[in-house]
Amino acid sequence: MANIKSAKKRILVTETKTARNKAIKSKVKTYVKKVETAVATNDKAAAQDALKAAIAEINKAGSKGVYHKNTCARKVSRLTKAVNSIA
Secondary structure, three states, rough: OOOOOOHHHHHHHHHHHHHHHHHHHHHHHHHHHHHHHHOOOOOOOHHHHHHHHHHHHHHHHHHOOOOHHHHHHHHHHHHOOOHHHOO
8 A cells, every 4th residue: 555645645536537437438338239239130210329329428438538539430430330231
């Protein structure tokens, strides 16, 4: 355990930020999974609705610094491509 006051504080701050980041990443994964299940069942309307919500969550995570902007772009691109592949 740290002895210096500032080091103790950094440990607490890191735990808080880690929990926040984990929650945001989990939320993004949930939204992505909803899109993927809609694509798997070939439900275009549900997939498009889920995609819209997923894009919003991914961009929100990117703006908060949880994901790099290129990671966000890649995730959005792959999901959009999957939804557009439904005939």
